[in-house]
Amino acid sequence: MQLNFGAEPDCLEFKSLLDTDADFKVNWKRVAITSTFGFAFVGPVGHFWYEGLDKFIKLKLHLQPKSARFVAAKVAMDGLIFGPLDLLVFFTYMGFSTGKNSVQVKEDLKRDFLPALALEGGVWPIVQIANFRYVPVRYQLLYVNVFCLLDSAFLSWVEQQKDAAWKQWFTSFTSFKEGGGQGRL
Secondary structure (H helix, E strand, O other): OOOOOOOOHHHHHHHHHHHHHHOOOOOHHHHHHHHHHHHHHHHHHHHHHHHHHHHHHHHOOOOOOOOHHHHHHHHHHHHHHHHHHHHHHHHHHHHHHOOOOHHHHHHHHHHHHHHHHHHHOOOHHHHHHHHHHHOOHHHHHHHHHHHHHHHHHHHHHHHHOOOOHHHHHHHOOOOOOOOOOOOOO
């Protein structure tokens, strides 16, 4: 193994990476916009969602709280109803709040919704199994909000990826592409 010191190409590339990191700045406007989404949507809607979901499964489905079937029903309903709704509202809100028009927001939804839903579908069920099994209902939103901080950063990253190749792979399986007799969103 040979170590290169000085102005070799590898060192220049590494120095370039360090310089780029030094220029990193927090976009406080975006932080405020994303935080507002949490306060205005996730907080109030999540509160009623978790309380209502718990009551619905106990009273209408007659499942024993904290049982495997109870937790599975809550995870399934949360993933099939609240998860997609949350993503739809998040991407729509973020688009409009950054000055995009409805056509641009629709295009962003076509590009971002399915990849985010697929990736989050692998994480949120695990988070929610622990939540619905071990956390009392009155604290479930608080528990989720801890993970929402990470989720907001992730969704912001997804949105900023624009037309990344990995996103195109997800959308290639859908009928979102226009033309050729395919459906439209």
